[in-house]
Amino acid sequence: MNDADHAAARRELVNALGRRLDVSERTLSAIGAVPRHEFVPEPHSASAYDDRPLPIGHDQTVSAPHMVALMSDLLDVERGDRVFEVGTGCGYHAAVVAEVVGPGNVFSAERVPELAADARERLDRLGYDVTVAAGDGREAFSDEAPFDAAYLTCAAPDSVPDAIVDRVRPGGRVVAPVREGSGQRLVRLTVREDGVDREDHGGVRFVPMR
Numbered sequence: 001m002n003d004a005d006h007a008a009a010r011r012e013l014v015n016a017l018g019r020r021l022d023v024s025e026r027t028l029s030a031i032g033a034v035p036r037h038e039f040v041p042e043p044h045s046a047s048a049y050d051d052r053p054l055p056i057g058h059d060q061t062v063s064a065p066h067m068v069a070l071m072s073d074l075l076d077v078e079r080g081d082r083v084f085e086v087g088t089g090c091g092y093h094a095a096v097v098a099e100v101v102g103p104g105n106v107f108s109a110e111r112v113p114e115l116a117a118d119a120r121e122r123l124d125r126l127g128y129d130v131t132v133a134a135g136d137g138r139e140a141f142s143d144e145a146p147f148d149a150a151y152l153t154c155a156a157p158d159s160v161p162d163a164i165v166d167r168v169r170p171g172g173r174v175v176a177p178v179r180e181g182s183g184q185r186l187v188r189l190t191v192r193e194d195g196v197d198r199e200d201h202g203g204v205r206f207v208p209m210r
């Protein structure tokens, strides 16, 4: 596939997502701007604009585009907001959020050092000013808090760790898959001075947080 083919496939994906999902134009245009084929390993780049998760090595996957769109939309961020991601993976989701909030505003932690290094190089090459830290999301970027929003791309056990919720300002949001029974739910927390409000956004399947 050449660049024109990728661009056409990406437009088709965005149109399909727009028909299927109740997400903002801002979110759709972010999906339309990010070259997902540059983020997935070579054997999968031809499938980059199929709406499905793809392997990125180290037993990890990049989420399907509809899930990235839905989660980015739930973050409800705008240009200038500062966002904390746990689970950089290949860097695709971070790039989508960076399209919305602008350069220098996304901070992402990845516990697999090789994935962190590759994502940093790739984001840099593609012109995304995203700060990537190798390490556990529960420990990274405490000096950059408070954030306007945070999200996890790996499933939290039972509830989102306090260390992550505490990094978000009151009124800010946390979007995360959370384990519940034998499955997982996608939740959005709105941080309050005295706790959090919790909304459920349906069943999901993510790799577990380590």
Ligand code: SAH
Binding pocket: 056, 060, 061, 062, 063, 086, 087, 088, 089, 090, 091, 092, 093, 094, 109, 110, 111, 112, 115, 135, 136, 137, 138, 153, 154, 207, 208, 209, 210
């Ligand atoms: N957003 C990614 C999705 C990657 S899958 C993308 O666009 O590709 C989830 C990632 O979370 C994996 O790379 C996994 O290594 C990472 N992860 C799991 N537990 C973590 C933790 N405690 N801290 C940081 N990253 C973690």
